[in-house]
Amino acid sequence: MSLTSHSPTMTTLAPVTAGVSKRNGTLLEHRVLPGGEWDRLVSTFDGVCQEQLFAYASLRWPGVDLEPVLFSEGDKVLGGALVMLQRLPLGVATVALIKWGPFLAQSEGLDRDVVMERMIDTLVAEYASKRSMMVSIMSHAEAGEVNGMAAILAARGFKPGVGVKYPMRYVVDVSLDDTARLAAFSQKWRYNLRKAMKAGLAFETGAPGDIGRFMTLYRAMSERKLFPDYSGIDTLEGLMAMPDGTARPELFFVSQGDKTIAGAAIFTAGTTACYLYGATDDAALDLRAGYLLHWHIIGWLRDNTKARLYDLGGTDGFAGLHQFKSGMVGDAGHISPLPPTMNFASHWPAFAAGTAAYKGREMLTRGRDAVLTARLEMQKRLRRGARA
Template sequence: MADLTTKMINKYKASTAENTTLEVVAVDPRVWDQTAHQFDDICQEQMNVFAAERWPQMNVDCLHFLRDGELVAGCLIMHRAAPLGLGGLAVCKWGPVVLDTTAVDAEAIHGLAIDALVQKYAIEGRLMLSILPRPRPSEVNFATEQLLARRFKPGLGLPFPNRYFVNVHVDDEAMRASFGQKWRAHLKKSEKNGLEFEHCDVSQMPVFYDLYRSMTDRKQFPDYSAFDSLHHLMENIDDSARPELFLVRHDGEPVAGAVIFATGDTAVYLYGATNDEALPLRAGYLMHWEIMRWLARQDRIKWYDLGGTDGFLGLHQFKNGMVGKAGIVSEVPRVMNYAHWMLPRLLGETLFFARDTKAQVMRWIKSRKTIGPND
């Protein structure tokens, strides 16, 4: 392919019953970000401009997987070796990514890419390989099944693992009919409030930043997201994969906004923000409805990933009503870990135990801060 202006670093063979082989090609991170939009499976976690900013202490590899010289999959993987050859970690978040998820052998290609990662990082690199499969709108996540079959061990799961997917691969009438009854009623009321929906360019991001900071100040909850890196993502990502910005205004003033990663076949709700006026105006209902209508007009996009809820009942009711009858609520997979050698296994398990313990403590602190004496 013309996009593969890359240098071959290694070739690994991964066999199926048909004796299919894949080549692994290292890609310059800038080339990776410029061509990542080709992959149906691509997501923000697999963009170098996102990963390098959020995890600056890690080394980043961008890989293309070729079969008979043709690009079929890819992967961004972060890694860091421990001193004295004691092992280290290689982390893949929401990957590998497949070029064509509609291909009859798409899942087999995904498995071949995992095999190549095991060979390169777990066996030859002597690292613990940690893969967090992408959440998918299905009851069974095929990637988790593939990893279990390859002797990966499940790590700690999320306390509230539900993930909410809206089916936008239908027409407006069918989508609206799918919503929960109360969700439709709120949407109907919001449409009578004189709200204006706008699909904006990146120049309007300061408006969204002000909305978001106003919201977090008002709600006074700790923000453990990667919001502080959003400006870097929006300003530096290639145009082909830049997230979309949507705003809702009332009497000319912004009351709600959302940033959506809409590259690939599944759009992801990255960030949302509202001000004090948004709730009585039901601005969130109109905003998401118009976003879904916009997504439905994009030929490639089939699903709208709304993310999770962190256990907030009101957020569950809002997202569950939006998912409706045509969508699906699935679970975020557990991170899956594999180490071929003893020292990397011991080091990796120790590091993950420390990380998971810290995460549990932070969740407990967050729960104490968000539950007041009058709640």
């Protein structure tokens, strides 16, 4: 019943016939690209994110079919959507899931809402009407009281489904100069940053070959902290193996002398950068290494990319992460919820089967999380007992 299966089966692209969708007189062309070609092309798109990369999705969700759909009008490319096709048990229906898409090739010089509506219309025509699937779209968090993408989907007839357990996302404005950025941090964040600046730590940008250095730090942290890890860290080595000229992540490190004490893998393509994975050792907390690391990452993004925003992700309910991330957002940026998944089907059996699958997956996930959390807590107690 899983909508994002972790089975090892590799899948092939199902063919989609190039065509058009027509609604209120508008036309939109679309075609499916091979995975490698897709990743090279969309790496230059303003709206690209890691969830919309073939290299990421094929590793993160190996049990689904992937269809990278490119939208265009004449000679002008407008945007794209990586569609994940999850076939439900017994072949009762298929869900066409788009995570953090569709997305625009460029965000300036056009009516973004109109283009987005036309891409959604094309997806509905192809997957819901023509192929009798349920179309599910997971939108980005947006600043303001109303999520624009969710509003467009609702107006198109999409219905809200399940949401994530901890929906709040923390997004930093990286366009400010150092003085304005420092002033925007919370008072406590500035205090900890200044402490880190006086600790004799060194910041450096890594290279793709430093993946082993990062993973050594990450594995040591995981073993030490014993936390439930649903991050998809096993995708990072594949992402770092992407060729030059693609949306390959960047690695950043903070060291104390010859010892690496903190590191981060950051998705830097498009107008919104994204924190993917981070790791620290025991010394990093007292030295406030995470503050220095992110201070320099923000400056690097501003000076070396077209990113205007830096998405820090969520907190998974950890109060310490909320304090750290909300202080970094400060007065510039936003803390906003991810809207629930929005679903649409032209045929009621597909909608009923898809909705039931999501509900079943939610129940299974909650049970899995409870069992894993209890097991890790037991391991922590046994470790504390052994030390005593």
